[in-house]
Amino acid sequence: MNKTPLDDRDEKPVRRISATNLSAQLRYRAQGNPPSAAPESAPANCYPGLVADFRAVWRRILVGIVLHEATNFVVKAYGELAPLKGHRLLSVDGVPLVVQVKGPLRGAIDDASQPLTDGEVGDDLVVLEWANALAAIMPKAGTPVTCLFTKEKSDDLTLPELTEDQTITKQLKVRNFFERSDANAPIRPVIARRLAQPGELTQGLCSPWQSDFRECACYYWAASRPDYVNVEPDVRIGSRGHNWLARDRSAPPEYVLDPRGGEDERLLTEVELLNAWERVLRFVIAGNDSE
Secondary structure, three states: OOOOHHHHHHHOOOOOOOOOOHHHHHOOOOOOOOHHHOHHHOOOOOOOOOOOOHHHHHHHOEOOEEEOOOOOEEEEEOHHHHHHOOOEEEEEOOEEOEEOEEEOOOOOOOOOOEEEOOOOOOOOOEEOOHHHHOHHHHHHOOOEEEEEEEOOOOOOOOOOOOOHHHEEEEEEEEOOOEOOOOOOOOOOOOEOOOOOOOOOOOOOOOOOHHHHHHHOHHHHOOOOOOOEEEEEEEOOOEEEEEEOOEOOOOOOOOOOOOOOOOOOOOEOOHHHHHHHHHHHOOEEEOOEEEO
16 A cells, blocks of 8 residues: 555654743643642632642741741741740741731722732731742742841731831741752652641641532632523523522522522532532533432
8 A cells, every 4th residue: 555645754753842841841731640749720729629729838848937828927936946836937038928908898889999908917908829929039039138026926917107216127038949969950740738738738627518619609610610500691681590509400590699608498408418418419511400
């Protein structure tokens, strides 16, 4: 049989590119692994959820102290830094961890910006999320940086504006984020063992998950649970459909907002999800309920 040009092309050696830089290795997905196996595709990748609580990685980013995973509170400190336990970390290498954030309040009559709060450190202050706030110091891994702490313990979780005499300055070394066997060895695309102990990336996950399915609202679970199902056009309001957690699907389609901690008799309750999730939750195929 005579070979076509296509056959000749297929017999030529195939050139392959091997990833040698760290970012390419981190994005590598082994053959057979689905897209959801990649960290960036995981539900709740940087907040407690089904896969990992990534905030736990940042708790030990500074040698000598352990931070709370969600705030700037020092939960443990070692050696000469032991007195810092119970204090709050205010800034790292000039990067503030507590700032004032302004914006419109939900439910406000107008859209005027005003100070927002996280309910943690005061009426007008917000503790920044670690993965964003501390990313700037990672190029300084292995070297000491200037860290500013409150002079007094902050067990009451309040943090007024502090003057210079109300703070403590310490030099703390930044840990490497990625694992390496020694200083001269290449960086490996895995989280350094000293940053997260076995089990810590999952110890803060949703438990039981059925409760979190109910409490964390539709926009939190967009990657792993349906939201607006059985949708049909409506010339007046655009569309009609059911909330996936609607108890009665025979009722006229009407989207019911997640109650966010409250109750709505039209939606499944936490107790129903805990006791009979496999019976009351439905598969959704092509946007519609399926038995």
